[in-house]
Amino acid sequence: xxxxxxxxxxxxxxxxxxxxxxxxxxxxxxxxxxxxxxxxxxxxxxxxxxxxxxxxxxxxxxxxx
Numbered sequence: 001x002x003x004x005x006x007x008x009x010x011x012x013x014x015x016x017x018x019x020x021x022x023x024x025x026x027x028x029x030x031x032x033x034x035x036x037x038x039x040x041x042x043x044x045x046x047x048x049x050x051x052x053x054x055x056x057x058x059x060x061x062x063x064x065x
Contacts (some may be wrong), residue, residue, distance in 0.1 A: 004041050007064040020044070023060050031035040031062070039063025 008028055013023040031038055040063060047057035 003043070004063060007040065008039075008061045009036070009058060009064060010061045013050060013060060014054070015056060017056065017058070020058060020060070023058070027062055037065035039065040040043045 009027055009028055011023055013020055028038075030036075042062045043060070045059040045061070047059070050056055
């Protein structure tokens, strides 16, 4: 797997996958509040699986234009 080059806004979500929408919304809010523009790609990178949802980690990244 090759990751895109360039700058990105990144957050780490800890918890159930049901909370990912809020993490994406927080990043979109960051773009808006900081006068940044989203680029052409985004990624969700899932950490190791855990039975305990509180231990799940998902990294979310959006390119900066």
